[in-house]
Amino acid sequence: MRISQLAETTGVPVATIKYYLREGLLPEGERTSATQAQYGDDHVRRIRLVRALVGVGGLSVATARSVLEQLDAEHDSVAEMLGVAQGAVTPTAVDGLDVGRARALVDGWGWTIDPGSHDVLAALEVAISGLEAAGFDLPDGRLDGYAEVMATVAEAEIAGIPVDSVDAAVQYVVLGTVLVEPLLLALRRLAQQDASWRRFGV
Amino acid sequence: MRISQLAETTGVPVATIKYYLREGLLPEGERTSATQAQYGDDHVRRIRLVRALVGVGGLSVATARSVLEQLDAEHDSVAEMLGVAQGAVTPTAVDGLDVGRARALVDGWGWTIDPGSHDVLAALEVAISGLEAAGFDLPDGRLDGYAEVMATVAEAEIAGIPVDSVDAAVQYVVLGTVLVEPLLLALRRLAQQDASWRRFGV
Numbered sequence: 013m014r015i016s017q018l019a020e021t022t023g024v025p026v027a028t029i030k031y032y033l034r035e036g037l038l039p040e041g042e043r044t045s046a047t048q049a050q051y052g053d054d055h056v057r058r059i060r061l062v063r064a065l066v067g068v069g070g071l072s073v074a075t076a077r078s079v080l081e082q083l084d085a086e087h088d089s090v091a092e093m094l095g096v097a098q099g100a101v102t103p104t105a106v107d108g109l110d111v112g113r114a115r116a117l118v119d120g121w122g123w124t125i126d127p128g129s130h131d132v133l134a135a136l137e138v139a140i141s142g143l144e145a146a147g148f149d150l151p152d153g154r155l156d157g158y159a160e161v162m163a164t165v166a167e168a169e170i171a172g173i174p175v176d177s178v179d180a181a182v183q184y185v186v187l188g189t190v191l192v193e194p195l196l197l198a199l200r201r202l203a204q205q206d207a208s209w210r211r212f213g214v
Numbered sequence: 215m216r217i218s219q220l221a222e223t224t225g226v227p228v229a230t231i232k233y234y235l236r237e238g239l240l241p242e243g244e245r246t247s248a249t250q251a252q253y254g255d256d257h258v259r260r261i262r263l264v265r266a267l268v269g270v271g272g273l274s275v276a277t278a279r280s281v282l283e284q285l286d287a288e289h290d291s292v293a294e295m296l297g298v299a300q301g302a303v304t305p306t307a308v309d310g311l312d313v314g315r316a317r318a319l320v321d322g323w324g325w326t327i328d329p330g331s332h333d334v335l336a337a338l339e340v341a342i343s344g345l346e347a348a349g350f351d352l353p354d355g356r357l358d359g360y361a362e363v364m365a366t367v368a369e370a371e372i373a374g375i376p377v378d379s380v381d382a383a384v385q386y387v388v389l390g391t392v393l394v395e396p397l398l399l400a401l402r403r404l405a406q407q408d409a410s411w412r413r414f415g416v
Contacts (some may be wrong), residue, residue, distance in 0.1 A: 060347045068344025090414045091407070098403050123408035132403045139397035142270025145262045148389040151374045158394075159401050161363050166405035170413050172353045187350040189406075192360075193399055195341035199361050200398070201300050201334045201391070203368035205293070206325035211372050212292045 015041070018051045022059045029059065035073050037062045037080060061187075069190045075100060083186055090173060093182055095126050097189040105134030113137060121159050165196075217243070220253045224261045231261065237275055239264045239282060263389075271392045277302060285388055292375060292387065297328050299388040303395075307336030315339060323361050367398075 019026045032038040038058055041049030058080075065076040078100045087093045105111075114136040118125055125133070143150060169188060174180040221228045234240040240260055243251030260282075267278040280302045289295045307313075316338040320327055327335070345352060371390060376382040 057349060061349065064344040064348035068340055068347075090410050094406060094410050098406075102403065118404055121408075123404060124411040125404055125407040126411075129404070129407060132400060132407070135396065135400040136404060138270055139393070139400050142266040143389070143393050143397070145270075146266035146389050146393060147259060147263065148385065148393060154370065154374070155397075157370055158367070158398060159405070161367055162398065162401040162405040163408070165360070165363055165402060166409040168356065168359055170406060170409035172356070183350065187345070187348050189403070191341070191345050191348060191350060193402075194337065194344070195357075196360060196364065196398070196402070197395055198334060198337040198341050199364040200367060200395075201304065202320055202325060202327055202331070202338060203361070203364040204296060204300075204372060204391075205327040205331060205334070206323075206365070207368040207372035208292050208296050209326040209328075 013051050014048065015051065018055055018059070021056055022063075024059055024063065032059065032062055035077065037073065037077055064187075064191060068194055069101075070194070071101065071190065079186060079190060083182055087178070087182060090170075090181065090185065091126060093185045094189070095128060097186040098129070098132055100186075101190050102131045102135055105131045105138075109134050109137060111137045113140065117155070117159070121156075121163070123163075215253050216250065217253065220257055220261070223258055224265075226261055226265065234261065234264055237279065239275065239279055266389075266393060270396055271303075272396070273303065273392065281388060281392060285384055289380070289384060292372075292383070293328060295384055295387045296391070297330060299391040300331070300334055302388075303392050304333045304337055307333045307340075311336050311339060313339045315342065319357070319361070323358070323365070325365075 013021065015026055015029060018024075019029055022029075029038065033040065038055060041051040041055065043049045061083075062076060062080070065071045065079055066073065069076075071079065079097070082093070082096045082100060085096075087096070111130065111133040114133040117136070118133065140155075169192075173184055215223070217228055217231060220226075221231055224231075231240065235242065240257060243253040243257065245251045263285075264278060264282070267273045267281055268275065271278075273281065281299070284295070284298045284302060287298075289298070313332065313335040316335040319338070320335065342357075371394075375386055
């Protein structure tokens with residue numbers, strides 16, 4: 013199909029598609045003349061994916077490109093895939109940030125984590141420091157409770173990784189990391205409303 | 215203390231403090247001359263809070279201002295506080311977005327939600343549409359599982375609302391909504407690494 017049809021099929025304007033092409037988010041079509049190219053179903057799927065990453069996932073164009081590169085790359089192990097997926101969406105830690113407390117917490121929960129995941133440990137450290145800086149003390153046991161709940165979530169997620177196809181596994185891990193976050197946050201907010209209603213009746 | 219001491223105490227540069235003052239994130243000090251003002255411990259606490267909201271919380275200056283206004287405002291009920299806290303950090307839904315599916319899910323879980331929380335329902339709808347658009351099918355029962363887990367989280371959070379002080383309750387609800395989100399996401403990523411290690415051993 014031509015770019016105008018691609019725009020019609022996906023509901024994404026031609027100008028936006030051209031922007032995705034320039035930014036390397038979408039592979040070039042098959043050139044049929046100096047000014048025209050043909051696009052296929054792969055392009056339709058890729059455009060929908062880009063929209064999801066940039067829109068719902070809230071990623072920047074640069075981060076989306078990095079996630080897409082991971083989807084297209086070869087991976088040796090689930091741990092490696094997970095590492096690169098998490099790396100793509102976790103901000104790089106400030107140089108020299110002490111993650112000793114985060115490390116001690118993770119050790120206390122008995123979790124084994126990737127030795128290279130300094131940035132994810134740093135994200136935990138930063139989140140806890142942020143609560144402290146704001147003068148918000150988590151009630152006793154709350155942090156352990158959050159960790160327990162997230163361990164349950166992660167257990168089901170990792171158990172569900174498709175093992176019959178590398179492509180499917182990569183897609184599951186990368187998109188599951190990026191796109192499930194907004195889902196969990198929306199569910200938490202709605203569940204809080206229900207819990208508030210049941211407790212306070214207003 | 216003078217603004218230079220305020221900068222030293224908080225570790226925030228004078229230029230940034232002046233920016234917070236201009237943007238209304240920080241109340242004016244008590245003016246002692248045409249060019250000088252005195253600041254107190256309230257200013258120190260407020261600057262730490264602003265840093266947490268804008269830094270860890272990842273809020274824009276405009277959203278941080280709106281959250282701070284909620285902290286400073288009078289509230290009649292927990293539901294109202296929760297609604298405004300969630301409203302401040304939930305993007306406004308696109309006009310005319312159909313939230314029928316999100317509504318049906320919430321009804322199916324037996325959750326009672328604030329009739330005015332269209333935007334939070336929309337966030338759920340957008341998150342689910344994003345997964346679909348990316349071609350990521352959640353395994354059967356996964357969505358219900360996420361909802362169940364978040365109901366457990368929310369139950370503990372709402373049960374922990376301090377009832378002896380309105381100020382403490384407002385602080386708990388507003389900051390708990392905004393600042394716990396990055397904590398949960400960091401924990402999920404670390405828990406995934408542990409689950410992956412236990413399942414795949416690499």
